[in-house]
Amino acid sequence: MGVLPWVWWYGFRRHTAYPLGSLTESLTNTVFGFMRAYVLLALWSVRPSLGGYDAADAVTFCFITQALIGPVQIFGGMDLTERIRNGDVAIDLHRPAGLQGWWLADDLGRAAGSLLLRAGPPLLAGALVFPFRVPAPANLAAFAAAMVLAVTVSFGTRYLVALGMFWLHDDRGLQAVALVMSLFFSGMILPLVVFPGLLGDVARALPWAAQIQVPADVFLGRRTGAGIIGALAFQAAWAAALLGAGALLTRAARRKLVVHGG
Amino acid sequence: MADGAAAGAVRAYGLLVWTWVRAAAQYPVSMVLLALATAVVTGLDVAAILLLFAHAPRIAGFAAPEVLFLYGTSALAFGISDIALGTTERLGHHVRQGTLDAMLVRPVSPLVQIATEDFSPRRFGKLVPAVLVLAYALAEAGVAWTPGRVAMVPVMVLSGTAIFGGLWVLTGAVQFVLVDSHGASKSVTYGGAFLTQYPMTVFARDFVRGVTFVVPLAFVNWQPALYVLDRPDPLGLPAAARFASPAVAALVCALGAVAWRAGLRHYRSTGS
Numbered sequence: 001m002g003v004l005p006w007v008w009w010y011g012f013r014r015h016t017a018y019p020l021g022s023l024t025e026s027l028t029n030t031v032f033g034f035m036r037a038y039v040l041l042a043l044w045s046v047r048p049s050l051g052g053y054d055a056a057d058a059v060t061f062c063f064i065t066q067a068l069i070g071p072v073q074i075f076g077g078m079d080l081t082e083r084i085r086n087g088d089v090a091i092d093l094h095r096p097a098g099l100q101g102w103w104l105a106d107d108l109g110r111a112a113g114s115l116l117l118r119a120g121p122p123l124l125a126g127a128l129v130f131p132f133r134v135p136a137p138a139n140l141a142a143f144a145a146a147m148v149l150a151v152t153v154s155f156g157t158r159y160l161v162a163l164g165m166f167w168l169h170d171d172r173g174l175q176a177v178a179l180v181m182s183l184f185f186s187g188m189i190l191p192l193v194v195f196p197g198l199l200g201d202v203a204r205a206l207p208w209a210a211q212i213q214v215p216a217d218v219f220l221g222r223r224t225g226a227g228i229i230g231a232l233a234f235q236a237a238w239a240a241a242l243l244g245a246g247a248l249l250t251r252a253a254r255r256k257l258v259v260h261g262g
Numbered sequence: 263m264a265d266g267a268a269a270g271a272v273r274a275y276g277l278l279v280w281t282w283v284r285a286a287a288q289y290p291v292s293m294v295l296l297a298l299a300t301a302v303v304t305g306l307d308v309a310a311i312l313l314l315f316a317h318a319p320r321i322a323g324f325a326a327p328e329v330l331f332l333y334g335t336s337a338l339a340f341g342i343s344d345i346a347l348g349t350t351e352r353l354g355h356h357v358r359q360g361t362l363d364a365m366l367v368r369p370v371s372p373l374v375q376i377a378t379e380d381f382s383p384r385r386f387g388k389l390v391p392a393v394l395v396l397a398y399a400l401a402e403a404g405v406a407w408t409p410g411r412v413a414m415v416p417v418m419v420l421s422g423t424a425i426f427g428g429l430w431v432l433t434g435a436v437q438f439v440l441v442d443s444h445g446a447s448k449s450v451t452y453g454g455a456f457l458t459q460y461p462m463t464v465f466a467r468d469f470v471r472g473v474t475f476v477v478p479l480a481f482v483n484w485q486p487a488l489y490v491l492d493r494p495d496p497l498g499l500p501a502a503a504r505f506a507s508p509a510v511a512a513l514v515c516a517l518g519a520v521a522w523r524a525g526l527r528h529y530r531s532t533g534s
Binding site for chain 1: 300318319323442443446448
């Protein structure tokens with residue numbers, strides 16, 4: 001079995017330790033879901049089938065984004081950053097597991113805890129108040145797989161940003177750029193289907209689309225049969241590319257790091 | 263005596279802000295880049311509005327320049343209040359860590375200490391899109407300017423700033439009692455900032471009643487904007503409501519001050 005399942009489990013435990021805090025966060029997610037849903041409904045009342053979505057699709061999409069804010073950690077960040085800053089990463093590098101694998105396991109545990117505590121309230125409230133698209137069983141199963149891949153892609157981008165600390169010593173600039181990209185190109189602010197022309201094409205091909213837009217499309221039943229396979233393959237390809245880049249960068253960082261004795 | 267205390271607090275605020283700014287200025291490139299990045303993140307909301315209007319000329323009865331007017335006034339008011347008092351949302355963190363106790367023994371108001379903590383010039387980046395968009399909207403919204411309407415614009419920005427400022431302190435003070443409430447108070451502060459960027463005609467009527475009479479966000483810019491843009495009120499409130507923002511702002515600030523004092527008086531450290 002090895003150590004990684006335990007890392008996953010402790011990540012899960014750590015992020016479910018304060019359920020009240022998570023619940024208040026999901027309350028805010030729900031409030032934002034309502035406000036964004038009203039804005040989208042106002043647009044869809046003028047353009048009823050914009051981007052191939054109907055009003056129920058748009059509203060459901062909006063509550064999915066709010067449910068996923070926590071699990072895919074759309075606002076960025078990782079505990080690893082602080083450990084690189086203060087040098088604790090030297091301990092991490094001595095562990096009997098690779099740095100990236102260790103933190104991926106930890107992050108998947110965090111995401112599972114966050115999904116458990118934070119995803120329910122916005123989806124439930126949205127389904128009760130607004131016209132809501134309930135997924136078919138096959139889509140729901142595919143959505144579960146898409147979630148794992150979405151978190152992995154999210155981890156991949158955040159891990160690369162975190163490793164930037166080895167060279168930059170101040171990651172906030174990089175974090176800020178990453179935040180702009182992930183808010184705008186994931187579908188968090190508006191569904192990518194309303195992005196016009198080339199902007200839309202580019203946005204749908206970037207890794208951030210794999211974090212919210214693609215899983216949401218799977219949930220909404222906009223992808224069926226071979227389309228689901230295509231969606232998951234798109235996510236898996238980005239996950240593999242980012243983890244590959246992460247592995248290369250980890251190796252470079254290992255050479256960069258100088259541990260002072262004492 | 264009270265005047266002396268207020269002047270002292272303002273002086274301490276200025277001094278602490280200057281200290282933090284000088285600290286941040288040790289890394290000038292980082293500081294400028296971060297201010298720019300903050301401006302871009304704040305500007306994403308403008309991008310969203312423009313994308314919406316790329317698909318429809320009017321949304322909920324309002325054209326793009328009118329919504330941008332709401333965005334500009336809201337973002338400016340929220341930005342200023344966030345710069346001045348936004349870090350009060352960390353109160354629960356200080357209570358949990360016990361660092362509030364250290365603040366209490368210093369000869370400066372804890373509110374001033376928390377509000378100035380980590381004060382960074384990057385936050386001024388928030389004002390950049392707000393000011394640019396507001397300038398554009400004032401020119402393009404097709405307002406029939408009268409002296410009253412011209413005067414209303416600064417009045418609404420100042421009232422909105424005071425309302426948001428009062429809400430920062432009020433929701434911060436709640437954390438004296440509910441240490442974990444920070445997650446939920448964001449729906450009032452950041453949620454309020456988002457809400458007031460859009461015309462209330464977008465939202466359901468009961469929702470608008472809630473943000474008019476319970477959490478008075480409608481007075482940040484919506485009610486005064488109805489006067490400036492000469493629009494009917496969907497809730498049918500009397501015309502006086504359009505001029506009520508300063509009074510509402512005074513009320514919210516008073517509530518915030520009372521709540522903060524009460525919280526501080528009943529604070530009993532973390533114990534051990």
